[in-house]
Structure formats: structure tokens, C-alpha cells
Amino acid sequence: MPQTCSKPSDMAELVSSQGWMDEMPGAKAELKEGNSRTGPFGLLPALTEEHDSAEEEEEEEEEGEKPKRRGPKKKKMTKARLERFRARRVKANARERTRMHGLNDALDNLRRVMPCYSKTQKLSKIETLRLARNYIWALSEVLETGQTPEGKSFVEMLCKGLSQPTSNLVAGCLQLGPQPLFLEKHEEKPPACESALAGHSFGYQGLPSPPYGSVESQLLHLKPPAFKSLVEASFGSHPSDCSTPPYEGPLTPPLSISGNFSLKQEGSPELEKSYPFMAHYPSLSLAGAHGHGSHFQSSVGRYEIPLDVSYESFAPHAAGPQLGAIFNE
DNA sequence: TAGGCCATCTGGTCCT
DNA sequence: AGGACCAGATGGCCTA
Numbered sequence: 001m002p003q004t005c006s007k008p009s010d011m012a013e014l015v016s017s018q019g020w021m022d023e024m025p026g027a028k029a030e031l032k033e034g035n036s037r038t039g040p041f042g043l044l045p046a047l048t049e050e051h052d053s054a055e056e057e058e059e060e061e062e063e064g065e066k067p068k069r070r071g072p073k074k075k076k077m078t079k080a081r082l083e084r085f086r087a088r089r090v091k092a093n094a095r096e097r098t099r100m101h102g103l104n105d106a107l108d109n110l111r112r113v114m115p116c117y118s119k120t121q122k123l124s125k126i127e128t129l130r131l132a133r134n135y136i137w138a139l140s141e142v143l144e145t146g147q148t149p150e151g152k153s154f155v156e157m158l159c160k161g162l163s164q165p166t167s168n169l170v171a172g173c174l175q176l177g178p179q180p181l182f183l184e185k186h187e188e189k190p191p192a193c194e195s196a197l198a199g200h201s202f203g204y205q206g207l208p209s210p211p212y213g214s215v216e217s218q219l220l221h222l223k224p225p226a227f228k229s230l231v232e233a234s235f236g237s238h239p240s241d242c243s244t245p246p247y248e249g250p251l252t253p254p255l256s257i258s259g260n261f262s263l264k265q266e267g268s269p270e271l272e273k274s275y276p277f278m279a280h281y282p283s284l285s286l287a288g289a290h291g292h293g294s295h296f297q298s299s300v301g302r303y304e305i306p307l308d309v310s311y312e313s314f315a316p317h318a319a320g321p322q323l324g325a326i327f328n329e
Numbered sequence: 330t331a332g333g334c335c336a337t338c339t340g341g342t343c344c345t
Numbered sequence: 346a347g348g349a350c351c352a353g354a355t356g357g358c359c360t361a
Contacts, residue, residue, distance in 0.1 A: 088347085093338060095348070100336075124334060 115158065116173030127166045134158045 111117055111128050114135060123131065138157040142148060149157065155174050159167040 089339080092340095092348085096339085096350090097337070099349075104336095126334090 116170045118169065118173070121169060123166060123169075127162060130161050131158060131166065131170065134160050134162070 107125055107128055110132055111123055114123065114128065114131050116123075116131075134157055138149070138154060141157070148154075151174065155171050158170050158174070162170065
């Protein structure tokens, strides 16, 4: 329930005089601006009982009018308790900020691998997620059908459920011809995993440099590396680390692009499917870690992904199952 | 000016 | 006990 402070300026003075706001830049800024948001003030009336006798009286008066509170009586806020509480709250706030920053970083990584990444026109969080969903869906369709959709229908797939402005952005990006999508991506601030990738022999190094040109060629060229980056963006860092700090150790690509691309459907002779973009990626393959090969499940079957790269430097947490999860969605 | 988006703080819940 | 995660609340900023 919302707890608001009726006297932000008093609270600000009180709080700042006790020095705990020094650790809360955000809160401090708010105080300067006379911001009276729920923020750090919500708790203060209760916290300041001890320190402001006038307010205490006020509260007692109010309590006299209200029905008595049920439940265990609140422990009295001793100075020590107050200090501990504040320290805890400050720490929790900092953690929450960090957590949200990590979330935002992850979203930024996701934005970068979207087919219409624009530095100037940033997709909102919700639109980024929607576009990502559509993008995965579109790529899955390509894998399942083995057909590259024509430019228009690909755009339509991507724009499903998106707002008009975002749809325009996507359509514009995919239809304006040469788009320095990946160039831009690499030139700017390469994600940690991306720069780490440079040391490995991932296939698309030998491809024509972006910009890729026509819509068709974009569709063809875009997918594998973009998909790779997408997965990396999602799983590139340690899964338990929500703040996704730059990973500086050996790279752990859940899926790499190198060697011969071949998707085999288990137990079927004509397993080898020819994918349109294979022509453009003669050396494309999906590979897992552990040196045991990897596989993923799609709605059309189980795919064996041969290992044809060396994994000496790969960490053990591969994303074979995670990749499978993507296709099972 | 309304509405969308965002960052931040907060308290509750769950988990280790 | 403490951390992670979550949803609610709030105010700031921006744009149509």
C-alpha cells in the first residue's frame, strides 16, 4: 500500500541531516528537487518517532481517533534498530537499482540484435520484447519451412502486435536497402561476448561485409549471425548473474557458427535440409559445448547439431537445452 | 495537457 | 538473516 509523506521538506531535512542519503544519489536528487514521491519518505514517519516529539504527539492524537491497531505491537524503534533498518534499506535499494540496471543492460543487448537497431530511436522495453518474440518466431518459421519469406511477409511477421511507430521503424529498416545493422552494432559498443567472439573462427567473418543490401539479402544474411547474437545476448553471461557484467573469461557460446551447416532430423534419411541461407553461409553450423555434440527440438523434429569446432576454451554451461527451449516455445 | 515510458523506492514473498 | 524477485506507487521527461 502506498505510504506517502505529507511533509517532504521536513523529511528531507531530517533524513539528510542524518547522513544516510549520502548513499542514495537518487533519493538525494529527489530531495533537492522537492520531490515528494513515495520514495524514501514512505517509512519515515514510523522511523522518526523517536526523533521528533512534535510528530509523535501528532501521531498519538491521530491514533486516538482511529480504532486500535490489531496484531503484535510494533517494536519500538531504538536508535540502533533504526540504524540497522536504514542500512538494510539503503543496501536493498542499491541492489534493486543494480538489478534493474542489469535488466536494462540485457534489454539493450537484445535491442542490438534486433533487425532494426537504432541508436537514435530506441525501442521501448515492451516493444523490444514483442519484436524479439516476433523475430524468434520468424526465424523459427524459416527453419521449419526451409523457405525464406519474401521481404514483405517477413516484415509483417516482425511487426505483429507492435505499435504503429515501431512497425514503421521495422519496416523502414528492412526496406530501405543498405542497412548498416551489424556494422553499426560492431562499431558502436560491441557487447562483451561479441568482442570475445572475435577470437574464434565464427563463420560469418568471411561473408560480405555489411551493409548487406537488398531486403532479400538482408533476410538471408541477417538471420544466422543475428540469431547467434540473440542467443548470446540471452545466455551469454552466467545465468545466475542478473546484472550481466562483462564476461572476460573464456567465451561460452551456446551456439556457434562455423564449419559445415547441417541440420539432421533424427531417424530420417532425407534429414539433411537445405536452408536458403546456407548458400550464403557455407560454413555455418550450430554447435554445443562439452564436445558431445548438441541438439535441439523444434516442432518439426529433433535436430542433431554436429560438433565441428574445438571447445577447449568453452565453459561447461552450454545452452543446448536452452536453445531447445527457444524452439519449443 | 494527456499519455507513454522510465527510474527509483518500497514492502512483501520466497528461497538459501 | 539476507538476497533475489516482484508489483505498486510516484514523479520526471518527452512527445503528439
